[in-house]
Amino acid sequence: MRLETVSVIGGGAWGTALAQAAAMAGRSVSLVVRDADKAARINSSRCNEAALPGQALSPAVTAVAEAASADIVILAVPAQATRGLLAALDPALLAGRPVVLSAKGLETGTLARQSEILADMAPDAMGFVLSGPSFAADVAAGRPTAVTLAGDDASDASDLASALAGPSFRPYAADDRIGVEIAGALKNVYALACGAVEGANLGASARAALIARGYAEMARMVTAMGGSAHTLTGLAGLGDLTLTCTSIQSRNYQFGMALGAGRRTGDILAGGAALAEGVATAPVAAALARSLDVEVPLIDAVDAVITGKSEIAAIVAGLMSRPLKKEH
Numbered sequence: 001m002r003l004e005t006v007s008v009i010g011g012g013a014w015g016t017a018l019a020q021a022a023a024m025a026g027r028s029v030s031l032v033v034r035d036a037d038k039a040a041r042i043n044s045s046r047c048n049e050a051a052l053p054g055q056a057l058s059p060a061v062t063a064v065a066e067a068a069s070a071d072i073v074i075l076a077v078p079a080q081a082t083r084g085l086l087a088a089l090d091p092a093l094l095a096g097r098p099v100v101l102s103a104k105g106l107e108t109g110t111l112a113r114q115s116e117i118l119a120d121m122a123p124d125a126m127g128f129v130l131s132g133p134s135f136a137a138d139v140a141a142g143r144p145t146a147v148t149l150a151g152d153d154a155s156d157a158s159d160l161a162s163a164l165a166g167p168s169f170r171p172y173a174a175d176d177r178i179g180v181e182i183a184g185a186l187k188n189v190y191a192l193a194c195g196a197v198e199g200a201n202l203g204a205s206a207r208a209a210l211i212a213r214g215y216a217e218m219a220r221m222v223t224a225m226g227g228s229a230h231t232l233t234g235l236a237g238l239g240d241l242t243l244t245c246t247s248i249q250s251r252n253y254q255f256g257m258a259l260g261a262g263r264r265t266g267d268i269l270a271g272g273a274a275l276a277e278g279v280a281t282a283p284v285a286a287a288l289a290r291s292l293d294v295e296v297p298l299i300d301a302v303d304a305v306i307t308g309k310s311e312i313a314a315i316v317a318g319l320m321s322r323p324l325k326k327e328h
């Protein structure tokens with residue numbers, strides 16, 4: 001497999017950071033943004049000011065407004081935009097190529113994982129998923145970061161990991177796409193909950209309990225979907241859950257803090273909140289769990305708060321008064 005050139009589609013924070021990481025790995029990179037003026041501004045200023053203010057871009061990154069053929073395609077748009085993006089792309093750009101899905105979320109309506117959307121829309125593409133503890137600003141600045149890169153074929157995943165690995169970006173190859181995708185989608189839901197704990201001033205002990213019980217829920221979901229709970233011991237599971245559920249830098253955590261302070265989802269969104277994927281994913285994850293008959297009280301709680309069905313105080317009282325049971 002030739003793995004020299006990379007096309008990153010999506011010029012937000014994560015697309016820009018992944019373009020920078022691929023450039024630092026020695027690849028020649030096109031960063032596909034939605035309009036030509038923005039591409040020109042990025043190329044002349046050598047910075048994507050809207051996405052990663054002040055971050056200088058490697059000379060190996062060129063912004064373009066139209067996707068062209070590349071050896072590796074990386075999709076970095078919000079999870080709800082992936083299907084529409086794929087529908088608009090020339091199938092020849094994807095057929096037989098490694099396509100790396102980097103969005104963390106489940107699709108509204110279909111309950112689909114990102115790799116299921118790819119299989120629907122571009123069945124001839126080779127789907128990989130990339131996830132793990134990695135804030136865009138850290139990756140782009142060259143701070144040490146490690147992620148999981150999973151594909152059906154472990155040897156292809158290793159080749160791709162080698163092509164994208166740089167001095168500060170370390171992808172570990174894996175073969176459990178389901179586990180990696182569910183972990184990446186659900187950690188955002190638990191980050192909303194942990195942010196709400198902070199916003200409602202419920203204490204660090206409550207937040208740690210939430211992380212541990214969230215991890216247990218995640219394991220039930222991954223297993224029910226045919227993934228491996230072992231995947232959760234790695235970067236995409238424990239790693240990203242820890243990062244996102246404890247850091248105010250996380251947009252999901254910030255959104256949760258606003259909920260915890262008593263604000264409504266609609267008001268937070270109307271105020272121009274940054275993308276928080278857990279907001280769309282929580283109701284989908286709750287529906288998915290119901291369809292699989294998996295017990296997920298924390299996901300249900302986040303869903304209830306986000307959709308305005310319940311108040312945080314009532315939810316906490318409800319969770320704390322559930323019948324006592326064995327931990328495992």
Ligand SMILES: NC(=O)C1=CN([C@@H]2O[C@H](COP(=O)(O)OP(=O)(O)OC[C@H]3O[C@@H](n4cnc5c(N)ncnc54)[C@H](OP(=O)(O)O)[C@@H]3O)[C@@H](O)[C@H]2O)C=CC1
Binds near residue numbers: 013078103135277
């Ligand atoms: N930021 C981070 O630290 C990380 C983010 N991720 C994941 O990456 C995904 C993207 O997040 P992030 O980049 O941070 O979000 P941003 O909000 O920073 O950027 C989203 C980008 O997607 C573009 N976009 C939206 N819809 C389309 C579309 N239909 N076609 C083309 N481009 C589109 C937007 O373009 P425009 O600017 O024109 O509106 C925008 O540039 C999310 O799933 C997130 O969970 C994963 C790891 C880390």
Ligand SMILES: O=C(CO)COP(=O)(O)O
Binds near residue numbers: 104
């Ligand atoms: O996924 C991320 C870090 O791994 C980014 O988290 P947020 O989208 O919550 O900022």
